[in-house]
Amino acid sequence: MKKLLIIILTMNIFNLFGQSKPKNDPYWEFNKSEHFKPNLEKGDFFKLTGFDFGWFVLEPISEYIQDANGELKKGKNLSYGQKALYYWWYVDAQVNNGGFTQYYYNDYGKYTPTVIKALKHIGDDKMAELVNRSYELYLKENRKIKDARLGGWEEFSNLYREIKDFDDLDDEYYNLNNQTMKNIENYIRKNPNEICLDEEGNEFDLNFSGELKTYHxxxxIKELIPLEKGVVSGTFKSHFENGTLSEEIYFYKGEQTGERIEYYGNGNKKYSITKDLSKNQFEHLWYFENGNSKKLEHKQLDKDERVGEYKEWHENGQLAETGNYISAYERDGEWLEYHKDGNKKIEAEFKNGNFLIHNCWNEKGEQILSNGTGLYVNEYSIYDGEIDRNEQEYKNYKRDGIQKSFKNDKLNLYQEMVNGKEHGITKSYDENGNLEYEAVYENGVEKSRKEYKNE
Incomplete structure (x- = not known):
């Protein structure tokens, strides 16, 4: 019976396009009488773009759904446009992390018929057709994927060698996913009152022109939003509760142009980025392997990316970092960092995706790395309450020697490296300092591994 079902699905998968209520798809049903619309802040609705905008809309929807059980019950209260954002986000998170192989291995295939129909609903035929092809391959290779789930990590890794056809689909996906986010964003902006309400529970006025004000x-005043027929155009300003300026962003017909400035509560600048739209910018996507970056693709940059000259300051007003971004996450050219007292911390360079550290000084002013050789120490915080610290030995611009990573002063990774590759012992620790595993590498290749179980 299972084999017959798979054959039927494979033969009829294209019929999912155009079906308003397909069979065996519990995620597609929409109950208009219970339609859930989150309340969103007007300022962020008009200001944010791309994936930042997508998460801004998605987050309250995800909190409403909560879990897999909620997807079956509360998911019926999402419109088709909301479903496009919600279920495609699963695809994007998984494929960008480990390809369609990971997406289907982690059992997200059950959402795929809904993803296909939702993408068709918003007019993204290219992505819908691509996801459809991945689904056909998944149905064909379903037995291998199911067996791999029983075998653990090693069997999962083997899937990448056994189902090579997913690789080409992954490459196509990476070329399309930014456009899909744009298509979803455009759909939401054209149909906001299907998706959400403002913070006061009112529908968005797409024809409003003038200065829109929001309040703490x-x-x-919290925000001053200049609008032309519902599109932000002019200088967007946000303020702290005490009235001091928090952020300034310059827009033209919905696109960020010129300089964006963020301030500390004491009035000092926190960071600024100045876009140069006259340049033909390009985006390079990279992944990291054994401390070295490798290029995945190269494509023309979308105008809404945050690119240009970047500066960041310490709260005391001293310059902290300066350099140039060529995409939302990638830097290029000279990069300088300074300690809070104004003394130089790092002289470095981003070149072809590689971070080349020329010179480094500690807080005492002592030089600890010279011409790519020595000790590089970097401390940073991504999440509140978490301080990450790396201590890395370099030789001729490559990691060479002992590498240590700490979280809140607790060692979480120890590595021995030679010429940029793991060579020797690698140890990983959990948040309590307990050893999770110990591996032995030779020239970047793992030779042995021992796992530790901690109660």
């Missing part, structure tokens, strides 16, 4: 709970 203490009645002080």
């Amino acid at each position: 709970s203490n009645k002080k």
